[in-house]
Amino acid sequence: MRPVIAGAVLALAAGAGAAAVTVGMPTRVEDEPNRPANATTRTDATKDTTPLAWGPTRGELATARELVSGWDEEQLAGQVIVGRYHGTDPAKAAKMVRKLHLAGVSVTGENVVDEAQVRETTAAVSRAVAADGRSFPAVIGVDQEGGVVSHLRGVATEFPEFARTGDAIEAKPGKGVKVTTEAARTTALELRDLGFT
Structure with a gap:
């Protein structure tokens, strides 16, 4: 993953994860719009190259969320x-x-x-x-x-x-x-x- 994008996505994901509602940023990776609700096939979210409106791809955001999933509030805050x-x-x-x-x-x-x-x-x-x-x-x-x-x-x-x-x-x-x-x-x-x- 590109280091600059990774850093930006990480900071954004950290902020989105720490706040209940963040204006202009998604608080979760959106579901695939054309995927049937009853589909059971799981795909690796980190491989999704669909760009989000605010910069990163869905995959980059998923990767960033995985990186910070076990962090506490001090660690998340420090990243911004x-x-x-x-x-x-x-x-x-x-x-x-x-x-x-x-x-x-x-x-x-x-x-x-x-x-x-x-x-x-x-x-x-x-x-x-x-x-x-x-x-x-x-x-x-x-x-x-x-x-x-x-x-x-x-x-x-x-x-x-x-x-x-x-x-x-x-x-x-x-x-x-x-x-x-x-x-x-x-x-x-x-x-x-x-x-x-």
Whole structure:
């Protein structure tokens, strides 16, 4: 299952499971509309590729519900929170994630020393999620948009602010799109390599 969809479905399923009624979200996987009421053949709900109106497939929602079926309210609540922390200690971020069952953390410039420390932080948070019994990846984010919003200064490649792409594309459409695409791809690959999800 795609990790990003899995994380989103998990958080949504956790919220739907914890609340009695959630506006705009189903509280259960709908029955198959064309299936006779007396049908006895059981199918694996996790294999259903029928898309739901709000994003995931029925199968992804069923898988997410199975993953969280034995969780208590604290674990469910934690999955819809990506926390922030003060300082640069990877152990502090990991402890917070493990203790509160958080989905993950958002790293800011305040949390960054150098590349080795960033890698240790993302690894520590990933280990904390695994130690909490979760088989899916932590949500580890950072604002690394270029220009002023670059929380990994000195660690990742620094590009101009993304708003400048409009000027580049307007000046030289073909080259501007190519350069913008490559800058975005480079940022994404660097973030993934550093352990961000």
